[in-house]
Amino acid sequence: MRAALAIVRKDLRIEWRTRETATTLAVLGVLLVTVLAFAHDPEPEAAPLLVPAVVWSAMVFTGLLGVERGFLVEREQDCLAGLRGAPIDPTALYLAKLVVNVLLLGATHAVVVPLSGLFLHVELWSVLPALALVLFLGTLGFAAVATLFAFVTVRLRTRQVMLPLLVLPLLMPLLIAAVKATEAVLGGTLAVAGEALGVLVAFDVIFVTAGALLFPAMIND
Amino acid sequence: MEAWLGLVGCAALAAAVVVALLVAPAAVGESVAQRILYLHAPSAFAAYGCIAVVAIASAVYLWKRSAAADRLAVAAAEVGVLMCTLVLVTGSIWGRARWGAWWTPDPRLTLTLILWAIYLSYVLLRAFGGDDEEIAPYAAVLGIVGVLAIPAIRVSARLMKGMHPSVLAPREGGSGLTDPSMRLAFWGGTVALLLVAACLVLLRARLERIERQASALRRLADAAEGA
Amino acid sequence: MAAALEARAIAHDFGGRPVLRGIDLTVGAGETVALLGPNGAGKSTLLRILALLLGPRSGTVTVQGHDGRAARAEALRQLGYLGHESACYPDLTARENLAFYGELFGVRDAGRIDDLLAWTGLADAADRPLRTCSRGMVQRVGLARALLHRPSVVLLDEPFTGLDPAASDALEQWLRALRAEGCAVLAAVHDVARAAALATCVVVLHGGRLAWTSPGPVPDAAALAERYRAATERLG
Numbered sequence: 001m002r003a004a005l006a007i008v009r010k011d012l013r014i015e016w017r018t019r020e021t022a023t024t025l026a027v028l029g030v031l032l033v034t035v036l037a038f039a040h041d042p043e044p045e046a047a048p049l050l051v052p053a054v055v056w057s058a059m060v061f062t063g064l065l066g067v068e069r070g071f072l073v074e075r076e077q078d079c080l081a082g083l084r085g086a087p088i089d090p091t092a093l094y095l096a097k098l099v100v101n102v103l104l105l106g107a108t109h110a111v112v113v114p115l116s117g118l119f120l121h122v123e124l125w126s127v128l129p130a131l132a133l134v135l136f137l138g139t140l141g142f143a144a145v146a147t148l149f150a151f152v153t154v155r156l157r158t159r160q161v162m163l164p165l166l167v168l169p170l171l172m173p174l175l176i177a178a179v180k181a182t183e184a185v186l187g188g189t190l191a192v193a194g195e196a197l198g199v200l201v202a203f204d205v206i207f208v209t210a211g212a213l214l215f216p217a218m219i220n221d
Numbered sequence: 222m223e224a225w226l227g228l229v230g231c232a233a234l235a236a237a238v239v240v241a242l243l244v245a246p247a248a249v250g251e252s253v254a255q256r257i258l259y260l261h262a263p264s265a266f267a268a269y270g271c272i273a274v275v276a277i278a279s280a281v282y283l284w285k286r287s288a289a290a291d292r293l294a295v296a297a298a299e300v301g302v303l304m305c306t307l308v309l310v311t312g313s314i315w316g317r318a319r320w321g322a323w324w325t326p327d328p329r330l331t332l333t334l335i336l337w338a339i340y341l342s343y344v345l346l347r348a349f350g351g352d353d354e355e356i357a358p359y360a361a362v363l364g365i366v367g368v369l370a371i372p373a374i375r376v377s378a379r380l381m382k383g384m385h386p387s388v389l390a391p392r393e394g395g396s397g398l399t400d401p402s403m404r405l406a407f408w409g410g411t412v413a414l415l416l417v418a419a420c421l422v423l424l425r426a427r428l429e430r431i432e433r434q435a436s437a438l439r440r441l442a443d444a445a446e447g448a
Numbered sequence: 449m450a451a452a453l454e455a456r457a458i459a460h461d462f463g464g465r466p467v468l469r470g471i472d473l474t475v476g477a478g479e480t481v482a483l484l485g486p487n488g489a490g491k492s493t494l495l496r497i498l499a500l501l502l503g504p505r506s507g508t509v510t511v512q513g514h515d516g517r518a519a520r521a522e523a524l525r526q527l528g529y530l531g532h533e534s535a536c537y538p539d540l541t542a543r544e545n546l547a548f549y550g551e552l553f554g555v556r557d558a559g560r561i562d563d564l565l566a567w568t569g570l571a572d573a574a575d576r577p578l579r580t581c582s583r584g585m586v587q588r589v590g591l592a593r594a595l596l597h598r599p600s601v602v603l604l605d606e607p608f609t610g611l612d613p614a615a616s617d618a619l620e621q622w623l624r625a626l627r628a629e630g631c632a633v634l635a636a637v638h639d640v641a642r643a644a645a646l647a648t649c650v651v652v653l654h655g656g657r658l659a660w661t662s663p664g665p666v667p668d669a670a671a672l673a674e675r676y677r678a679a680t681e682r683l684g
Contacts (some may be wrong), residue, residue: 145366148362148366149359149363151359152346152359152362152363155355156349156350156351157351158349162345162346162349162350165342165345165346166342166346166363168338169335169338169339169341169342169367170339170366170367170370172335172338172374172377173335173370173373173374173376173377173378174373174377176377176378176380176381177373177376177377177380180377180380180381195376195379195380196377196380198376199373199376199377199380202372202373202376203373206369206370206372206373207366207369210365210366210369214283214362214365214366217283217284217358217362218283218358218359218361218362219358
C-alpha cells in the first residue's frame with residue numbers, strides 16, 4: 001500500500017512538472033467536443049440529447065491516449081525494470097497506475113464536460129453531484145480495463161492500434177451503461193438511472209478485482 | 222480422434238439439415254426463414270462452448286503455465302470467433318426476413334456481437350503480438366476477462382433495448398418447438414455443431430503445436446547457421 | 449558457506465531460439481566476476497534472469513539462500529541491478545529518484561541518499577531534473593539507485609559503456625569499494641583490459657554457454673585477450 005502511494009505521488013509529481021499529459025488531453029478533449037458538436041450541428045432543442053454521446057466519445061479517445069502515455073513514462077529509461085526489481089506486490093503497481101489514470105481522466109472530464117454543456121445548451125450545475133458520480137464510476141471501469149491492457153500493449157510494436165482493439169470490446173457494456181446513466185441524470189430521471197448505475201458498479205467491482213488478481217500472474221514471466 | 226469427431230459431426234450435421242429443411246413442419250406463423258434457427262441456435266451453443274474453453278484453458282495456463290492449455294485457448298478462440306460469425310450472419314438473415322432489418326439491438330445478438338469482438342481481438346493479439354511464449358500470459362488474461370464481462374454485457378444490452386421501440390416479439394427457443402422432429406433438428410443440430418467445433422478446435426490445437434515446433438526448428442537452424 | 453548468488457542450469461529461449469543453455473554460475477561475497485562475451489551472446493538476458501526480471505524457461509536463481517521464485521521479495525532486497533538504462537525518471541531530480549526508490553525498498557535511513565549522492569559525486573547536481581544531465585551523470589544516478597538499499601549482490605550490464613575515461617576510472621574505484629565491503633559483483637563488460645584490472649574471476653559467455661571460466665584473477669590483459677579469443681572461436 002505504501003508502495004502504491006509512492007508510485008502515485010511519483011507520477012503526479014512528474015505530471016505536475018511537465019504538465020504534458022493533462023495539457024494535451026485537455027486540448028484534445030476540447031477539439032473532440034468541438035468536432036462532435038459541429039459534426040451533428042443539432043437543432044437547439046435536440047442538442048441536449050447529444051451530451052452523453054459527446055462526453056463518452058471524448059472520454060474514449062482521450063482515455064485511450066492518456067492511459068498509454070502514462071506507460072511511456074515507465075518505458076523511457078526502462079523504469080519498469082526498476083519497479084519490477086523492487087520488492088513490492090505487483091498489485092500495488094496496478095492499483096497505483098489505476099489511481100493515476102483515474103485522476104488524469106478526471107482532470108480531462110473537468111474540461112470536456114462543462115464545455116459540452118456550453119456548446120449543447122445544457123445546464124449542468126443542478127445535476128452536478130449525480131453527474132459526477134456517473135462520470136467517476138464510468139471512468140473507474142474504463143481505467144481498470146485500459147490500465148490492465150496498457151501493460152500488455154506497451155511492449156508491442158503495434159501498440160497504438162492494439163490498445164483500442166483489445167479494450168473497446170470489453171468496454172462496450174460499460175459505455176452503454178455510462179451513456180444511459182448520463183442520459184437519465186441529465187433528463188432528471190434518476191430512478192431510471194438505477195439499473196445503469198448498477199451495471200457501472202458491477203463492472204467496476206468485477207474489473208478492478210480481476211485486474212488486481214490477474215495482473216501479478218500476467219507480468220510475472 | 223479428430224477424424225472421428227469430424228466424420229460423426231459432419232454426418233450428424235447433414236442429417237440435422239435434412240430434418241430441419243424437409244421433415245420438420247413449419248413453425249406456426251413463421252415463414253420458411255424460421256428454419257435458419259436450426260443452424261443459428263446450434264452455432265450459438267458451439268460459440269459459447271468455445272469461449273468457455275478459451276477462458277478455462279487460459280486460467281489453467283496462467284495457473285500451471287501449461288503450453289498445451291495455451292494452444293487449446295488459441296484454437297478455441299479462433300473456432301469461437303468463427304461460430305460467433307455464423308451466429309451473427311444467420312441471425313442477421315433471419316432478422317431481415319422476419320422484421321425487415323438486418324440488425325436489431327436484441328440483447329442476445331448484442332451479447333454475441335460483443336463477444337465476437339472480444340475474441341476477435343484475442344485472435345489479433347495472438348496474430349500480431351509477436352513471440353508466442355511472451356504474449357501468452359497477456360492473451361490468457363484477455364481470455365479470462367472476456368468471460369467476466371458477460372454479466373455486464375447482458376444487463377447493459379437490456380438497457381439498450383429499453384430505449385428502443387420494441388420491434389421484437391419474444392423469441393422462442395427450444396420451448397416453441399412443438400413437433401418432435403423440430404426438437405430432433407434443433408438438438409441434433411446442436412450436438413452436430415458441437416462435434417464439428419470440437420474437431421476444429423483439436424485440429425487447430427494440433428496445427429498450433431506443429432507450427433510452434435516448426436518455428437522453433439527454423440530458429441534453431443538459423444542460430445546454427447549464424448553461429 | 450552458501451554463495452551470495454547462485455544460478456543452476458539456467459536455460460532460456462526467445463521464440464524457440466535458444467539464448468542460454470544450461471548456465472551454472474556462482475558469485476561469492478567479496479568476489480567481482482566479469483562477464484565477457486560477443487554481442488548477442490546472451491549476457492543481458494542472463495543478467496536480467498539473475499536480477500529476477502525475467503523468468504528463465506528452466507533453472508533456478510538463489511540470492512543469499514533465497515529462492516528467486518519462492519522468496520522473490522527477499523531475494524530482490526539483496527539484489528542491485530543496473531541495466532543499459534538507469535531506470536530513473538528523466539523528469540525527476542537525482543534526489544527525487546532516489547527518494548522514490550527508497551520508499552519502494554523501505555529505506556528509512558535519510559542520510560543514505562545524501563551519502564550516495566556525495567559518494568557518486570552528484571551532490572551539486574542532485575536537484576536538477578535528469579533530462580538536463582549528461583549521460584555519465586544519469587549512469588551514476590542509476591548506480592546510486594541500484595545500491596540504495598545496500599544490496600549484497602550487484603549486477604551491472606555494461607556499466608562502462610558511454611562513460612568518458614575519468615568517469616570509467618571513478619566507476620572502477622567504486623566497484624573496488626563495493627568489493628571491499630563484501631558485495632558480490634557480476635558485471636558484463638566489453639573491455640577486456642577493464643575486466644583484467646577489476647575482476648577476481650572472468651567468465652566468457654558464448655553461444656549461450658559458459659565457454660571459459662578463469663580459475664582466479666587474470667591481471668594480465670594480453671593473456672586474457674588471448675584466452676577470450678580462444679574461447680569465442682572454439683564453439684563458433
